[in-house]
Amino acid sequence: MAVTPIVISGLVFRRGGRAVLDGLTASIAATGITAIVGPNGAGKSVTLRILDGLLQPDAGEVRFGRGAGADVRRALVFQRPALIRASVEANVALGLAAAGSGLGRAARRERIAAALHRVGLGDRARDPARKLSGGEQQRLALARALVGGPDLLLLDEPTANLDPGATEAIEELVRGEAAAGTKVILVSHNLGQVARLADDLLVLDRGRAVEHGPAQAVLQAPRTAEARAYLKGELPWTAFAAA
Amino acid sequence: MDRIRRSLIALALLFLGTAAVPAQEQRSITVASTTSTEQSGLFGHLLPRFTQKTGIQVKVVALGTGQALDVGRRGDADVVFVHDRAAEEKFVGEGFGVKRLEVMYNDFVLVGPKDDPAKAAGKDVLEGLRRIAAAKAPFVSRGDRSGTHAAELRYWKDAGIDIAAARGEWYREIGQGMGPALNTASAQNAYVLADRGTWLSFKNRGDLAILVEGDRRLFNQYGVMLVNPAKHPHVKAQEGQAFIDWLVSPEGQAAIADYKIGGEQLFFPNAAPAGRA
């Protein structure tokens, strides 16, 4: 089941006397990949955590189509894979701990095997998770997020620590997941990645949405001064554009 | 996870196995006694004979006389075997003990540095103590309500010295057993009142030697009492009485007389024949 538009209205989140989110409002499409960009401290990660339910806003709300967020299956992948010292399959099983509570033993095994197969770790199930390479670890984190069959996949700079080959593998997986109907929201500083993946792009600045539109359009011709300043300041992107 | 679960269960079983107290525990009694009888090695000599004869195992908790009587009062021992007549009679008088029987005696000795700076050596313990107090020579007191401590306080009183008033830096109360008192005296070259048994088996004497002995007042009587089953119904009266009966029997008395360290007899049996009835 896919989520109907995610409506974010008037989110305020304060931390230590500072408003990290200061009335963030946006409406996000029910399908495809949405990228969120913005300078450090703009509130990207907090937004993602509120969407996941890890943080509660001080004001405002998020509505997932038909109302309450509880029945929307969400999964969050962090920049660091956060794996426990156990086997690869035991880590994936954690993703089913809550999401797959109704499943029998055999069904669980099947789901875990399928998730591992999907991220290309099918033959590594018994290996210690912390012994995998950085790219493999992040694919494992993705398998753990996917095994519960999320409606909404939240990615917080998932490739920031990875080399180009590993990054490409992750991007391929994310693209496939979105194509299969999972809504993806991606926070990234890598504008090349945003250009490659995102359908639409939300630019945050100081806790507010300053621009939101089709990714290519925003990247090519930002309309607001803040978005222009941010996109120009990102050196990798200018280098990429010049090339 | 299965492998971990299995090893956890194995570990748990291992621990429970070691924790289980042996089921085939034999008949046993707990005796609250004094450090002097335990540390002199007397019990190590007596108990195997008694156990062999009766099959009853004796567990000795060695404390000061005062503490040992308290353990009996609380019902935590079946038999009390101590040496402070006044306290013992009070114990029986209050109904905590059934009957007090005299078993044996040994004697106290006044121990001090060989060069005897206070000139305490002699045949009269009261005179020795007076000289120590006059010289304010270092003196170690048990200070633990033990039988030896009670005897020491009695001697000060009989010597005409109010120790509570006369005490000063020279009078060192340590609140511990006979061994620690001797260790302290040895380390500080101090005088100390000790029971002969502990002194004979004590190995860290340093410069200490016996200065006063043989004074009739140094006589140290041991008594034994069954803890009153009327007060504490769980007391193993039958086994406890068997131990008491054996101690005062000719066989037990002979075993006490038998115990020697370096050829020297430590305890002198003196149970009244009437007590054997």
Place this chain on the structure above:
Amino acid sequence: MMESLGQAVLLVGTLDREVAAIALLSLRVSLTAVFLGCLVGVPLGAFLGVTRFPGRGVVVAVLNAFMGLPAVVVGLLVYLLLSRSGPLGGLGLLFTPGAMIVAQTLLVTPLIAALVRQIVEDADRELGEQLRSLRLGSWRRAFVLVFDTRFSLVVATLAAFGRAVSEVGAVLVVGGNIAGFTRTMTTAISLETQKGDLPLALALGLVLIGIVLAVNGLASTVRAAAMRAYG
């Protein structure tokens, strides 16, 4: 000093079955106490490590303070509890190994809980957000973090074992140092010291240190091997 030490080393070679039995009792009592302490201390510490509630700071402070609980005080409390005249006197546990296990369990449980709390809280800082995102409840997160930090927890367990096997105050008071029944390494050492047999006391001390070293060595080896396997 050197003379006593020299005699002690020679004596270690001559120590007999009686000493072996005493060493085994020490091991049995302290290992059981640590095991029981873990049953309570690990869940308690782990739960404190992953949850936040009003008054938690006080609980943690008390727990940390109890790490240094004087053994004699614990011994005295257990004595009063288990005495025939005390509330649990009917069990008849006083002056038995069972009483020593009870006392040492009380001694090590706060220590284990406090150390586990710290270890799990540190791990929670690293993994907690991810685990909450996976919608795991407090107990589930506590369990996962205990599992994740199991190699560090070995060290906490060793600290507890070291505390238990080396304390004399509690076992002496509640065990009574009964020869062949409740005499442990520490009470035997204490007894020989009191008797002025310093070389023998020191020899027993060397054996005790040897036991502690052996247990630590074994645990470290297992830990190192496991860490190599799991990263």
